[in-house]
Structure formats: C-alpha cells, structure tokens
Amino acid sequence: MKFGLPISFTIHAAAVFGGLLLWEQGASEFPEVKIINLNLVSVTDKTNIKPTRKKPPKEEPPKEELLADTPKPPPISESPVVPEVITDNNEDVPTPKLPPKFDLDAIANQLGTARENNLEVTPNKPLQNEITAAERADTQQSRAGEGTGNEINSEDYIRQAMQSCWQIDEGMKGYDKLKVRLRVTLDIDGRVTDVDVLNNARIIASGNASWQAAREKAISGVYECEASFSKLPKGAYEDWKSTELTFDPGAMK
Amino acid sequence: MKQMKIVLTNVLSAALIALMAMLWATPASAQLKVLITEGHTEPTPIAIPNFLSGDPATDKIARDMAKVITDDLERSGLFVVIDQATYIETQTNIDYQPRFANWRLINAKALVSGRIVRVDDTRLRAEYRLWDIYGRSQLEGLVLIVTEDNWRRIAHKISDSIYKKLTGETGYFDSRIAFISETGPKTNRTKRLTIMDQDGHSPKYLLGGSDLVLTPRFSPFIDRDHRDKPIEKLTYLSWETGRPQVFLLEVETGNRELLGDFPSMTMSPRFSPDGKKLIFTLVKRGNSDIYVMDLRSRSTQRLTTDRAIDVSPSFSPDGKKIVFNSDRGGSPQLYTMNADGSNVKRLSFGKGRYTAPAWSPRGDLIAFTKSDGGQFHVGVMNAKTGKGERLLTSSYLDEGPTWSPNGRVILFTRETRGVNGRAEIWSIDLTGKNLRKLPTPSGASDPAWSPLLP
Numbered sequence: 001m002k003f004g005l006p007i008s009f010t011i012h013a014a015a016v017f018g019g020l021l022l023w024e025q026g027a028s029e030f031p032e033v034k035i036i037n038l039n040l041v042s043v044t045d046k047t048n049i050k051p052t053r054k055k056p057p058k059e060e061p062p063k064e065e066l067l068a069d070t071p072k073p074p075p076i077s078e079s080p081v082v083p084e085v086i087t088d089n090n091e092d093v094p095t096p097k098l099p100p101k102f103d104l105d106a107i108a109n110q111l112g113t114a115r116e117n118n119l120e121v122t123p124n125k126p127l128q129n130e131i132t133a134a135e136r137a138d139t140q141q142s143r144a145g146e147g148t149g150n151e152i153n154s155e156d157y158i159r160q161a162m163q164s165c166w167q168i169d170e171g172m173k174g175y176d177k178l179k180v181r182l183r184v185t186l187d188i189d190g191r192v193t194d195v196d197v198l199n200n201a202r203i204i205a206s207g208n209a210s211w212q213a214a215r216e217k218a219i220s221g222v223y224e225c226e227a228s229f230s231k232l233p234k235g236a237y238e239d240w241k242s243t244e245l246t247f248d249p250g251a252m253k
Numbered sequence: 254m255k256q257m258k259i260v261l262t263n264v265l266s267a268a269l270i271a272l273m274a275m276l277w278a279t280p281a282s283a284q285l286k287v288l289i290t291e292g293h294t295e296p297t298p299i300a301i302p303n304f305l306s307g308d309p310a311t312d313k314i315a316r317d318m319a320k321v322i323t324d325d326l327e328r329s330g331l332f333v334v335i336d337q338a339t340y341i342e343t344q345t346n347i348d349y350q351p352r353f354a355n356w357r358l359i360n361a362k363a364l365v366s367g368r369i370v371r372v373d374d375t376r377l378r379a380e381y382r383l384w385d386i387y388g389r390s391q392l393e394g395l396v397l398i399v400t401e402d403n404w405r406r407i408a409h410k411i412s413d414s415i416y417k418k419l420t421g422e423t424g425y426f427d428s429r430i431a432f433i434s435e436t437g438p439k440t441n442r443t444k445r446l447t448i449m450d451q452d453g454h455s456p457k458y459l460l461g462g463s464d465l466v467l468t469p470r471f472s473p474f475i476d477r478d479h480r481d482k483p484i485e486k487l488t489y490l491s492w493e494t495g496r497p498q499v500f501l502l503e504v505e506t507g508n509r510e511l512l513g514d515f516p517s518m519t520m521s522p523r524f525s526p527d528g529k530k531l532i533f534t535l536v537k538r539g540n541s542d543i544y545v546m547d548l549r550s551r552s553t554q555r556l557t558t559d560r561a562i563d564v565s566p567s568f569s570p571d572g573k574k575i576v577f578n579s580d581r582g583g584s585p586q587l588y589t590m591n592a593d594g595s596n597v598k599r600l601s602f603g604k605g606r607y608t609a610p611a612w613s614p615r616g617d618l619i620a621f622t623k624s625d626g627g628q629f630h631v632g633v634m635n636a637k638t639g640k641g642e643r644l645l646t647s648s649y650l651d652e653g654p655t656w657s658p659n660g661r662v663i664l665f666t667r668e669t670r671g672v673n674g675r676a677e678i679w680s681i682d683l684t685g686k687n688l689r690k691l692p693t694p695s696g697a698s699d700p701a702w703s704p705l706l707p
Binding site: 159162167168171210219239240249 | 284285286287288289290291292293294295297331362385387388389392417418419420421422615617660661682683684
C-alpha cells in the first residue's frame, strides 16, 4: 500500500475533473428553435371599446395570416370613455362589430406550426427550451407560493411581516440613526434558530443605551414574527433560511 | 522513483487546482437581504402582576406598588399594561424563570415580577425582575431597601429602571413637579407655590398664599447638606417685598432668600445646568435685559445690552449657550447667544409671537410658546438651526413649557376661556402624542419639573 495515497488522490482528481466536464455539458446551450411572436392584448384594448353585442364568431377557423399581422389597437381616447347604457330598444343597439383578433385557438395552431417546422423534435418529445421553461416556472412558482395571487416573494413577505413586529420609537433621540443589522437563521418551519447582530461591536462600543435598546427591539421583533415566518414558501427555503435584516428607520425619510 | 515523485506532485497539484476551481465556481449560498425602514409605534404591551409578599402586613404595599408602576408606565404612553385578569400564569416565586409561552399567549413583550420582604420594623426590601418574553431572558434584576413610608419612591425607581431597560433612555418617574396652585376666580385668584410627585401624589404647599408667586424653577443640580442629605433648590418670582423679586428656596428645609436686592423688578429666573449660576431678567429704567448671577459671590453680569425687551432666558444643558426671547426684530422671537452674551443670533423666523423658550435637557430641541391667529401653541424647534418647528398643542391658551428630566415629555399650562376659566397642567410627549391632564388638587399653572431624585 505504498502508493495508496497517491492513487487515492489521482482517482479523486479524476472524479473532480469528470464532474466538472459533466457539469459543463449539463449547462449546454439551448438548441436553437424558432421564436414565436405572440401578440399581447393590452388592457386598454378591452376597456376602451364601446359595449357591443357581438355576432357569433364565424364557424371557419381564422386564417394564419391574420395572426401573423400585428393587430392595430383601437385608438386610446384622451378623455375617459363613458360607458353607454344598453337598452332593450333595438334601435339603440350598436352595430355588431367583428370579433376581436385575439383568439386562443389560433395561437395554439401557431404553436403547433412552430413545432412542425422545427426539425429537432418529434410530436411526442418536448423541446429543450420547453423543459427548461417549465422547470424555471416551477421554481418561480415555489418561490411565489401557492399561486393564490395574494402571496408575494420571500423578501417582500419578510419585510411586511417585520413592519408589524418591529417597534420604533420616534421620540427617542436620534432614533433615525440607530441602524441595526441582524443575520437571522430560520428552520424550514420558520422558527428562529439563531440571531446574530452584525453591527454589535459598534453598538457596544458606542455606549449608546438608545442604540442598545433599538438592538433589543429589533431582536424582539424577529422573535415576535416567528409565527409569520412559518408561512414562508418552503420550496424557497434556500432563499430565506439565512436572511440579513437591516433595520434602518432613517431610510424612510 | 524520482520521475514517479514528479508525476505524483503534478497530479496532486492538478487535483488541488481543480478543487480550488470547483470551490470558486460554486456559487456562494445567496443570503436574502431585507431592508426594513418602517415599524409600528404602538405602545409596548407589558405584564405587571402584583408583587409577592411573604407577610400579610405588606400585602397591600405589594399590590399598590404594582399599581404605581402600572400607572407610571401607562402615563408615559410608551407602554400598555395588560389586564391582570388575562394572566395565565400565577407566579409563586420570582426567582424562577417564567414560562415565556404563557406570557406570549397574552401578547406580553415584557414581564415585571417583584417581591416585598420586610427587613425590620421600619424597612422593606423590594426585589424585582424584568423579563424579555420574546428574547426569553432576564433584562434586569434589582434589590432596593427603603423605609416603609417611602415605598412609593421605590415603585417610581422600579418604573425608571424598566423604562431605561426597554427604551434605552433615563426615566423621569422618581421626580417632582413644582407649580402654582390657583384658587378663586380670575379676578381674585390666590396663588401658592406647591410641590408634588410627578404623578400628582403627595401635594404640599411650600409657601403661604399671602403673596403672589410665579415661575418656580428647579435647580438641575441637587446639593447635599453636611449630613449628606439631598437638598433640592427652587427659584421663583414673588411680590413679597412689594415688587417682583427673585427668591431662592431650599425645598427640604424651607429656608428662603432674596437674590439681590435690586431697586427694580427682576423676573424669569432659571438655574445654570451646574446649579452655580442664576440667569434672570432685570428691568432698569424701563429696559429689560438678561443678567447672570454667581450664586456663591452674588456678583451679577449683564449679558444683553439691546434697547429691546429681552426676557425668559434658558441655558443649554452644556451651559455654553442661552436661548431667550426678544422683540428686537419687531415682534417677540427667539434668539440664542453664548453664555457670556456674545454672538447673538436669531433662531425663530416664523409667523406669530414666540415666547417662554426652554432648552431640552437632551440639548437638541427648544420648546416654546407660540401665539398666532388667536390660538396658543406649545411647540419645539431644532436648537441649532431653529428649523423643523413642530406645534405639539393648540388651544385658547397653552403656555410655559417645561421639560421632563430626560427631555421626553413637556408639561405646560392650559387655561380655559372666561372669568371662571380654569388653569390646568397638561403633559404631552415629544412626538405630539399622549396629551394628558395632570391631576392637581386645584387649578394649577407654571409647572417646573425637578431633576431625578437621588
């Protein structure tokens, strides 16, 4: 076993190089695909038009040429549009207009065409960028929460929670200069496992009792917010397990 | 063999470099950074159970002590004491750590637990601990020994200790207020110099009501007599000699003294921060100017020489500056000058009349009375620049601000309209919140706040 150690090093080095090479391959560029231009319909397209009674859409599918053209949005009036009252009187019913150009079926068709035109794929195999996009969306979704629409990202969530837990005293002399920086470690259930005062040396050295009280209030606020932290998205735990909180009442002026 | 070593060295070096490269390439665990600039300003919820007592004779004091502390802290506006009926835990021994979860359930952020123990026939020992409920730790533990008839002072001292631990600032509860008691209608009002605890307890007349007295002011420095007992000093204006003159009074002994027998009137006296000098206004040949008197030698020095009316001087807490009121600019405004009278600068430039300035013990603000548009206000402004004026109160007549010893609260006189209008003392927090009427035995005006008692 004279060469045991060198052999071990050699094998480890090979493993490291191999890992790096595989890593590089894993991070290969996306295969080129056709970029599909989708026409966005702005909110004003929907709100600035007069109320109408639409004719039922024609049975025949919309032509592809129609989608390829950018639809012209209706002009946005300078003054707010006053909605008209629709009465039962047939004479008052405005002339039915063409259905809007936005059509989900047509977009789906266009997507299908894009897939057909791409030589790299078969109908049963998803495109590489579709996989990546889906994975990215999953990650984003886990960071955003359950997708209820009321959930916000971790940073905004923690900020909002701390605003209701952190007590400030505007009558304290120089309160706006008493900045406190904490590193807060949380477990996956949002429980505070550690609070480290990052500028503690300065606070102690200052001999300023108000600053020390501000430090205690910040720490106390973190513990008070424990219940709120339990609602942080668990999928994004890596993001918020160690968070640096800067309490700076002077920054709001 | 040599070649083998070289190869081995090269392989090891490559492995090491690869390892370092990998470590460098690995992204550091990203730490979320959150800037918090806004918080809430609600008062701190605090639990104060009755103090424990091992002796039925001290049970009442134990209960009353908790009540005095409760009242002190609530009056400050910075704390809200949670109703005792909601407490889940009953403490039987303050030497054991409380169950923090029980206090978190009722939303207490701090807990005060205390005990009274009789030491001998006349003395009590008060012990108290302050707990941080969310921090799960003891913030303070104190033992105080006191004669039984002085238990209220110990309660105030405990309030001061709690206040300091939770706010970082010195408290003001173990202090007193001198004021002018007023009885009778405005046209024939009797005014007597009175003193009481800052919470309105134990009022005592210091002088009879035969002579008109005004503007009492405490010495910020508490002297000690030959037996090392503290001596509080007051200066005030009295018509005792037939004309307004400045007097000095020792509160504990009742000794009083006319300060300088000037041929004309002297008024608006105030002590220097070290208590060794007195600053006041002296009217000579119809012109009022500011003078300073050395209380040991009784020598006086004129500080202002302007032909305008210069009144109401007040020292800065470091004794280097003086703020006063003068109409040299056409209307009463505030001015500052050095303690020797040099470098006079106008401080206020606002609309209306600015009077009765009082320099904050913190040094950063000056409180004043302002009259404008038929209303009187008590306000504060930056002591250096005169900017940042904030009017804290407004009424038919608000005047004469005086600072608490920690510079957090302002007392002032509020008088209601009409012949039967009544003068009262009110307090307001520096932030403009927590406006409260101070309990006084009768009408009251001209409050002056003492320094913290030793």
